[in-house]
Amino acid sequence: MVLAYYTSDEHFSHLTADDHPEHAMRIMAIEQELKRSKLWDDLLHGKTTPATPEDLLRAHSSGYIDELHLIQPDQGHIYVDEDTAMTPGSLHAALWSAGSCITALEGAMAGEFNHAFVATRPPGHHAERGKAMGFCFFNNIAVTALRAADKHHLQRIAVLDFDAHQGNGTIDILGNDQRFQLFSSFQHPFYPYKHYEQGRFSNLVNVPLEEGTGSASFRAAIETQWWPTLEAYAPELILVSAGFDGHKEDPMAELNLTDEDYGWLGRHIAQIAAKRNTPVISMLEGGYQLNALARSVREYLLGLKNP
Numbered sequence: 001m002v003l004a005y006y007t008s009d010e011h012f013s014h015l016t017a018d019d020h021p022e023h024a025m026r027i028m029a030i031e032q033e034l035k036r037s038k039l040w041d042d043l044l045h046g047k048t049t050p051a052t053p054e055d056l057l058r059a060h061s062s063g064y065i066d067e068l069h070l071i072q073p074d075q076g077h078i079y080v081d082e083d084t085a086m087t088p089g090s091l092h093a094a095l096w097s098a099g100s101c102i103t104a105l106e107g108a109m110a111g112e113f114n115h116a117f118v119a120t121r122p123p124g125h126h127a128e129r130g131k132a133m134g135f136c137f138f139n140n141i142a143v144t145a146l147r148a149a150d151k152h153h154l155q156r157i158a159v160l161d162f163d164a165h166q167g168n169g170t171i172d173i174l175g176n177d178q179r180f181q182l183f184s185s186f187q188h189p190f191y192p193y194k195h196y197e198q199g200r201f202s203n204l205v206n207v208p209l210e211e212g213t214g215s216a217s218f219r220a221a222i223e224t225q226w227w228p229t230l231e232a233y234a235p236e237l238i239l240v241s242a243g244f245d246g247h248k249e250d251p252m253a254e255l256n257l258t259d260e261d262y263g264w265l266g267r268h269i270a271q272i273a274a275k276r277n278t279p280v281i282s283m284l285e286g287g288y289q290l291n292a293l294a295r296s297v298r299e300y301l302l303g304l305k306n307p
């Protein structure tokens with residue numbers, strides 16, 4: 001099983017303040033842990049490129065993209081919503097963030113590897129078609145999914161999201177588009193308080209989790225509500241919004257997941273993918289406690305690599 005790892009140093013230009021939870025140390029912590037555990041040497045390391053305007057325009061309105069460029073500050077930082085800091089280098093980093101996911105898609109479509117993990121920031125799943133939110137500017141997973149459908153003509157693309165927060169942007173962009181089947185697990189009620197209920201979207205499987213949900217209830221819910229539907233869907237491509245802020249040590253949510261739960265997710269996703277040789281591309285979303293994030297990514301990658 002060949003597992004590719006994509007990242008780009010361009011994320012350093014999204015220089016959020018030291019007290020902002022979404023900062024460059026997140027990626028550095030992941031890489032340190034992967035090197036320490038020797039998994040690093042077993043990964044295929046790919047080169048990345050920035051996203052093109054054509055790629056962004058599949059997911060976002062041109063008015064929104066123009067507006068982001070207009071408000072980007074020349075120095076210091078501004079807040080585009082109450083959580084989302086924008087600095088002079090943020091859009092540059094966001095272009096490379098979406099582009100890294102696209103590069104991974106192209107590698108997968110060319111058969112260069114089985115699965116890929118994209119260690120990227122800023123994250124994407126809260127960004128809506130016309131709105132930056134929750135640390136996100138461009139919706140990396142929606143941009144990737146739409147390119148896979150448009151350029152590679154895939155008709156059954158599964159989009160999984162196990163971040164502790166519901167990926168409102170992904171649902172805003174891909175909801176009710178029958179080329180995609182969306183799977184979302186999230187603490188509820190919780191940010192982003194958009195209440196994207198299953199009934200409004202014919203292609204959405206929601207797994208709301210009560211505050212305090214731990215391993216056993218989480219796994220039981222995913223086992224009954226995700227896996228059978230995912231398998232029956234026979235996806236040609238699996239994309240994953242891999243957020244690790246549901247970890248019990250993470251300060252941003254109140255779920256009680258463990259390192260092993262992320263290993264379990266990686267293993268099961270890879271097992272279902274193996275039935276049809278389906279590529280899996282996972283991209284980083286949340287995860288803010290550096291040690292827990294780094295260990296959880298390591299376990300998730302081990303699960304993907306050794307199902």
Ligand SMILES: [Zn+2]
Binds near residue numbers: 164243286287
């Ligand atoms: Zn999150």
